[in-house]
Amino acid sequence: MVTIKEIARLTNVSTATVSNVLNGKSGAAGAAKSREIIEAARRLRYKPNTLAKSLKQQKTNTLGIIAEDLTVFNAPEIVDGIDAFCEENGYEIILANMRLFKRYHNDFTDTLRHHELLDAVLQNMDAKQVEGIVYVGYHCREIAYVPSGLEVPFVYAYCYPKKEVYPSVLYDDEKAANDVTELLIKKGHRNIGVICGPASSYHTQRRLCGFNRALAEHGLPARPELVLYGDWERPSGYRLAGALIDWGVTAVFCFNDLMASGVYGLAAERGLKIGKDISLFGFDNRDISQGYIPALSTVELPLHEIGRVCAEIILNQINHRSTRKKRVFLPCAVHERYSVCGYTEQPEIGTRGSLGSSPARAVSG
Numbered sequence: 001m002v003t004i005k006e007i008a009r010l011t012n013v014s015t016a017t018v019s020n021v022l023n024g025k026s027g028a029a030g031a032a033k034s035r036e037i038i039e040a041a042r043r044l045r046y047k048p049n050t051l052a053k054s055l056k057q058q059k060t061n062t063l064g065i066i067a068e069d070l071t072v073f074n075a076p077e078i079v080d081g082i083d084a085f086c087e088e089n090g091y092e093i094i095l096a097n098m099r100l101f102k103r104y105h106n107d108f109t110d111t112l113r114h115h116e117l118l119d120a121v122l123q124n125m126d127a128k129q130v131e132g133i134v135y136v137g138y139h140c141r142e143i144a145y146v147p148s149g150l151e152v153p154f155v156y157a158y159c160y161p162k163k164e165v166y167p168s169v170l171y172d173d174e175k176a177a178n179d180v181t182e183l184l185i186k187k188g189h190r191n192i193g194v195i196c197g198p199a200s201s202y203h204t205q206r207r208l209c210g211f212n213r214a215l216a217e218h219g220l221p222a223r224p225e226l227v228l229y230g231d232w233e234r235p236s237g238y239r240l241a242g243a244l245i246d247w248g249v250t251a252v253f254c255f256n257d258l259m260a261s262g263v264y265g266l267a268a269e270r271g272l273k274i275g276k277d278i279s280l281f282g283f284d285n286r287d288i289s290q291g292y293i294p295a296l297s298t299v300e301l302p303l304h305e306i307g308r309v310c311a312e313i314i315l316n317q318i319n320h321r322s323t324r325k326k327r328v329f330l331p332c333a334v335h336e337r338y339s340v341c342g343y344t345e346q347p348e349i350g351t352r353g354s355l356g357s358s359p360a361r362a363v364s365g
Contacts, residue, residue: 001047007037010044011033018041060128060129060131063094065082065095066098066135068100078304079093080304081306084304091311096121100138114145118147122150131314134307140173141201142159142162143160146163153318155313156168157169157310164327170327170329172332173203173332174210176332176334177255178211179332183340184251185220191223192226192252193253194227194252195263197229232258237258237259237260240259249278250343252279255283256284257289258286259282261288264292275338281339284298296337
């Protein structure tokens with residue numbers, strides 16, 4: 001590897017002069033000599049030792065990203081948002097993947113093995129002298145174990161700490177679910193079935209709050225029998241859709257797109273057309289949502305923006321412009337597609353079979 005000493009020897013100047021010229025310091029050498037030094041460096045393919053420079057200046061211009069699992073759908077876009085903001089502001093990223101989903105699947109319980117794994121990753125980040133760390137959750141939930149003794153800014157993405165000693169950036173589940181329910185009500189739907197995720201899920205709880213608030217605001221009663229709990233997977237959407245259709249719902253609001261895919265299958269078996277006989281809304285705006293026939297109405301998560309805001313918080317703290325330690329909620333985008341139709345009449349609800357034998361009467365739009 002070519003060094004500054006070699007360039008200095010070839011151009012008959014000191015190493016300090018070479019360093020100053022290559023770092024753009026004004027007046028380091030005359031115009032002709034500066035051009036000679038820069039040309040020598042180019043010809044020799046000189047590459048500066050950024051690590052040594054960082055150690056000398058005690059500033060690495062790097063952020064660490066700790067992802068709980070990069071294979072989960074939300075993580076790549078959040079990481080890309082962090083990286084994009086860093087690139088725009090002269091920072092680089094160092095990425096660590098804890099592989100929690102691959103290791104423990106849907107076991108979100110904080111255990112000693114989780115703590116030890118996180119501590120080991122944090123030690124590695126500290127050794128690389130990152131200036132701040134973003135922790136990216138693979139499922140939105142409360143994190144009980146909060147690392148202590150950190151000497152750099154730290155922020156949570158897609159999850160939040162039990163104690164608000166560090167900031168977190170989330171999206172507004174409740175507002176999004178409220179917006180979807182408002183849309184369905186304005187379309188004329190009064191008997192709306194809901195297929196939730198697990199009852200313990202943060203997403204389920206917040207989205208149900210938004211759904212129930214919209215009902216209350218329109219003077220509609222809450223119907224517990226129309227709120228069923230799945231497991232985020234397609235088979236549970238298929239199974240629960242049958243029960244809701246038997247209850248005579250005119251619209252189904254699924255709390256993710258995978259469960260909504262099960263509703264398509266069940267409706268086809270019952271001879272019902274999505275977007276004509278019954279309305280359907282999903283959540284997450286997964287790529288497959290526009291591949292259904294008709295395209296699935298759904299909610300787009302601001303994943304890229306979550307990453308950008310996390311990086312912005314970190315850089316603001318590095319530059320002493322902020323010490324924010326609160327949660328930040330970002331809005332979602334609601335996409336109405338052809339899986340939703342207007343509704344003019346509603347069957348009596350309370351006896352099963354009203355839609356099983358007679359499809360809902362709907363109007364387009």
